[in-house]
Amino acid sequence: MKLKSLSLLAIAGVVYCGLASAHAAEGAKTAQKPEQQQAAAKGATPALEAPSLNLKVPIFSPQFAQFPVAMVNDEKITLEELTKSLGSVHEDMTEGKTARKKDFADLLKRLINSQLIIQEGRNMGLDQLEEVKKAVGSFQKKLLRETLLKEQVKDVKVPEKDLEKAYREETREWQLKSIIFEKEADAKAMEKGLKGGKKFDALFDAAIKAGSAKEGGKASEFITRENIHPVMLKMLLPMKEGQVSDVLPLEKGFLVFRVEGMKSKDDPAVKEKVHQDLLTKARLKTLENFRDGLIKKYAKKNKKLIDKLDFEAKKPGFESFLTDKRAIVEIKGEAPVTVADLAEAIKAKFFHGVEQATKSKKVNKSKEELILQILETRVIEKEARERKLDKDEALRAKVKSYENSLVFGTFVDKVIKPEIKLTDDELQAYYREHAKEFTSEAKYKLDAITFKTAAEAEAAVEKLRQGMDFKWFKANADGHITESEAVHNLFEGDFVLASDMPESFQKTLTGAVTGDYRVVAGPTESYAVYVQEVSPLQTLPFSVVEGDIRKAIFFKKLNADVESWAEKLRNASDVTIYADFGQ
Known part of the structure; x- marks a missing residue:
């Protein structure tokens, strides 16, 4: 597939020949700043610029990922940033479709606008706000942990023999010969006879003949695990062909069975599910071992102090532990890790109230679990830093991107949103102009008499229109049948939205009023429909939709104000675009 390309004006440091072409000259003009273009228009001679050349590159080429498509006050927007923002456009292109040139230009404009606002936010010190720094720090730590843990499990695989065994067990079916006794004593008597060497079939036949038991099911049929009670399945899984079970109590009676046969079916979907389950378990085990190794490597518990801590004691009381800086783990x-750290974890766990958890004697029992959680986080972060993952360029780029998103959002929340005002006149005008958007859907309360043919339904409607009582006729009409499950819910006495009905009903009921009779014809059954009640299409009152209107106008103004702010910042900034989507 031929990928779409864009033309990039790359500033070349040393180019000795071939740059006098009209194409290169036009490129240099494109990269001129506004004041230089104005000077040229007036006949002034602009300052000598570095030579330039046009390059055509595939948009999704990794070789050009870090190539700048624009510069915003000395900060570049790369081709990679552009392609990552394409989203669905990229997906369409992989399917052989071509994104419009305007899509790329508009997207680049949005990236430039975002960058301008982010830069302004940083100039205002928004990136130094405590809530922003805290959120960025938490994100970085989380990303460090995730990156390290992903590295540990990337090569974990499920052995083929383990997969095959689990798959066969999951798809296994059993053929059983079973007998159900009414009395436990009779079931135990059979069990005793089996242990004494008597044959299962002989004891089976004798119990049936004596009337003390009945056959449990057809021995010729195979049953799947989904149809077996969990208690019985646990007993059945390790059994082999020919084995007889112990006595199994049921809700009514006592079961004894013999495994007559076993087989496993092929089901690729089940095999994939089994594989994913086993892979998840293997990864979790790997991570647990990794965590335990790190705890052993870095941590040393003060077990004596941990055992001594009584968070449920009335004195000195739980609150005192929140300021206790004694170390429980070095x-x-x-x-x-301090006592205070553990107390905060307890407070977070029992957020509905530590006092209630104390009464239930749950707090002290949670100590070891919470210490493990705290240690897990701390030692994994430490190991990640020891491996210098915090210096990894890709990870740092993700953190920077997250910080940028917070700065942008904070700027919008603190600078733009407070200035947006909504008036009653605006709300009412929007309500009038968008009245069609604020309508309730028509709904119907229906009943029907079902027939095999449309002719029978038409004849029934004719009689109903002449005054035949519907309830009596529904019970006594010749040729009426029970409606199919597909339409049964339409006739249960509740209102049904038009959009929830089959298309044939929607078309037939258009314009219907309360008390009407209509014929709905179908390929296998037709209906004499009684319209018991109609709630027609109607405009919702302003009070009901005011909240939605406020949101719609607010976000429209918000988008416009973001554009306006970006335009102001752009006019006061140095923005150079190298990408040319016109070719």
Whole structure:
């Protein structure tokens, strides 16, 4: 497939020949700043610019990922940033479709606008706000942990023999010969006879003949695990062909069965599910071992102090632990885990109230679990830093991108949103102009008499229109049948939205009023429909939709104000676009 390309004006540091062409000259003109273009228009001679050349590159080429498509006050927007923002456009292109040139230009404009607002937000110090710094720090730590953990499980695989065994067990079916006794004593008597060497079939036949038991099911049929009670399945899984079960109590009676046969069916979907389940378990086991190794490597518990801590004691009381800086776990080269850290974790776990959890004696029992959670987070972060993952360029780029999104959002929340005002006149005008958007859908309360043919339904409607009582006629009409499950819900006495009905009903009921009779014809059954009640299409009152209108106008103004702010910043900034989507 031929990927769409864009033309990039690349500033070349040293080019000695071949740059006097009209194409290159036009490129240099494109990269001129507004004041230079104005000077040229007036006949002034602009300052000598570096030579330039046009390059055509595939948009999704990794070789050009870091190539700048624009510069915003000395900060570049790369081709990679552009392609990552394409989303569905990229997906369409992989299917052989071509994105419009305007899509790329508009997207680049949005990226430039965002960058301008982010830069302004940084100039205002929004990136130094405590809530922003805290959120960025939490994101970075989370990303560090995830990156390290993904590295540990990337090569984990499920052995083929383990997969095959689990798959066969999951798809296994059993053929059973079973007998159900009414009394436990009779079931135990059969069990005793089996242990004494008597044959299953002989004891089976004798119990049936004596009337003390009945056959449990057809021995010729195979049953799947979905149809077997969990208690019985647990007993059945390790059994082999020919084996007889112990006595199994049922809700009514006592079961004894013999495995007559087993087989496994082929089901690729089940096999994939089994594979994913096994892979998840294997990965979790790998991560648990990795975590335990790190705890052993970096942490040392003060077990004596941990055991001594009583968070449920009335004195000194739980609140005192929240300021207790005693170390319960030392971590090499890091701040220790303190009593206060553990107390905060307890408070977070029992957010509905520590006091209630104390009464239930749940708090002290949670100590070891919560210490493990705290240690897991701390030692994994430490190991990630030891491996210098925090210096990884890709990870740092993700953190920077997240920080940028917070700065942009904070700018919008603190600078733009407070200036947006909505008036009653605007709300009412929007309500009038968009009245069609604020209508309730027509709904019907229906009943029907079902027939095999349209002719029978038409004849029935004619009689109903002449005054025949509907209820009596529905019970006594010749040739009436029970409606199919597909339409049964239409006739249960509740209102049904028109859009929830089959198309044939929607068309037939258009314009119907309360008390009407209509014929709905179908390929296998037709209906004499009684329209018991109609709630027609109507405009919702302003009070009901005011909230939606406020949101719609607010976000329209918000988008316009973001554009306006970006335009102001752009006029006061140095923005150079190298991408030319016109070719």
